[in-house]
Amino acid sequence: MxxxxxxxxxxxxxxxxxxxxxxxxxxxxxxxxxxxxxxxxxxxxxxxxxxxxxLFAGQEALSRIFAEAITAVPASASPMEAVAAALAAAAAPFGPQRRERAKQVQAVVAGHSDLRERELLKHATLTAAMAGALRERGVPAPAASLAAEIGGLAFTTGFARWIEPGNEREFAELAREALDELVAATATLG
CATH class of the missing domain: 1.10.10.60 (Homeodomain-like)
Structure with a gap:
């Protein structure tokens, strides 16, 4: 060797x-x-x-990408605009050449309860990175946490759509679409 x-x-x-x-x-x-x-x-x-x-390599880098993108948006940006910027920045590692590997990883994770638990921890870590960056921008804790949770859900939803059989669309487009759907859904909660 x-x-x-x-x-x-x-x-x-x-x-x-x-x-x-x-x-x-x-x-x-x-x-x-x-x-x-x-x-x-x-x-x-x-x-x-x-x-x-x-199977979870790159989580630290992704957390850093989320936080740095939120930090870099203009001060006038809303919390959801900052989250949208984070999702857009995080799309870089999700190019078409990585889709098949992502599908393989997800198949292994889906078939094992310990790995699904670890995936939930990854989701919580990514969400916490976004919430922390939003709080550093001065967004109050409840709003920062909610925006980060919505961003995390948009990330997860976009990823699931990205690896669906037959999908040809880019991850960034799917994540943004999911974010827009979630933001619109919150408006209906009254």
Missing amino acids: SRWEPNTRVRLLDAALDLFGGRGYDSVTVAEIAERAGLTKRTFFRHFTDKREV
């Missing part, structure tokens, strides 16, 4: 998805993932704490 090769995290994810798809999540070990990627188990643990985290 080589000492260093580029794209280690991607290679580990590809190896994990290949193994999970063939044998199921529970029957695959970290050692097998590392071996399939042509790496050592030690290298695996330099990048991920366990095999579950391979």
Whole structure:
């Protein structure tokens, strides 16, 4: 095995998805993932704490993208305009070339209760990043939390639509559409 090769995290994810798809999540070990990627188990643990985290790589970067985009909007922007900016900024990693991998990850997550629980934690972390950035802009806590929750739901809805079979639309468009639908729905709550 080589000492260093580029794209280690991607290679580990590809190896994990290949193994999970063939044998199921529970029957695959970290050692097998590392071996399939042509790496050592030690290298695996330099990048991920366990095999579950391979599926959730990038969460920290996504949280940072959300927060930075909210911080960067003009002071005159409403909380929902700031959230829309965050969703637009977060769309960059969701290009068409990543759609198939996202579908594979989602299939593995959907089939395992522990992974669905971890996905909920990811959602809460992303929502908290948005709420924190909104509060830093001076948005009061209840409004910041509500705007962030709506943004998180728009993100999740847009993602689900993006990976639907036959979908050709871009993630950014789907997330914005979901946000607009949710904002319109809140107006009907009276």
